[in-house]
Amino acid sequence: MRYEERLTVSWWVWLIVAFVGGAGFVAVAPISTVVGLIVAAVLVVGIGLAVHLGAPRIVLTDEDLRVGRAHIEREYVGAAEALRGAEARAARGPGLDGRAFMNFRVSVPDLCRIQIVDPVDPTPYWLTATRHPDELARAINEGQRRAVSSAPR
Structure with a gap:
């Protein structure tokens, strides 16, 4: 192998992923805090995996x-x-x-x-x-x- 690089996203994209998770929590928390935390975790993990695994x-x-x-x-x-x-x-x-x-x-x-x-x-x-x-x-x-x-x- 002569050269290898993975084009991962910059640190500020992870802030956006965290923001989306927080928005999911805020949207569902009035109904149930536990469900809000689950939604936030699923959003952050799901989007984070897609962003990381999709890096060429x-x-x-x-x-x-x-x-x-x-x-x-x-x-x-x-x-x-x-x-x-x-x-x-x-x-x-x-x-x-x-x-x-x-x-x-x-x-x-x-x-x-x-x-x-x-x-x-x-x-x-x-x-x-x-x-x-x-x-x-x-x-x-x-x-x-x-x-x-x-x-x-």
């Missing part, structure tokens, strides 16, 4: 690249570029190619643009959120250099 993973191996449920063989992965700040905002907005594969997360502002070099795939690149765009781009680009240098001549 980025996994780069010598064989393939996986982002969430999408995967592509390593031979079709081109150069990668880390995007932060204004570059990332532009890549998400006016600079976005509608054919690109996109994996955005509201709580992860940085991106990595990964070129796709498969001649039959109309997807020009993958654009994925990552907390470590430089590390992901470095891992992809190092693997690409290794594959080029070990190719038969």
Whole structure:
């Protein structure tokens, strides 16, 4: 495994989950405090599990690249570029190619643009959120250099 990251949500999303649980308690507590506590617990645990288990993973191996449920063989992965700040905002907005594969997360502002070099795939690149765009781009680009240098001549 060359790189692995799980795109978990930021701390402030957990505040929203707690707020929803509190709202469930407040809605049901006038009827029964015990039922209100049960509703709050079920909401917090249910939403918390959905948020945690639904977090996509980025996994780069010598064989393939996986982002969430999408995967592509390593031979079709081109150069990668880390995007932060204004570059990332532009890549998400006016600079976005509608054919690109996109994996955005509201709580992860940085991106990595990964070129796709498969001649039959109309997807020009993958654009994925990552907390470590430089590390992901470095891992992809190092693997690409290794594959080029070990190719038969």
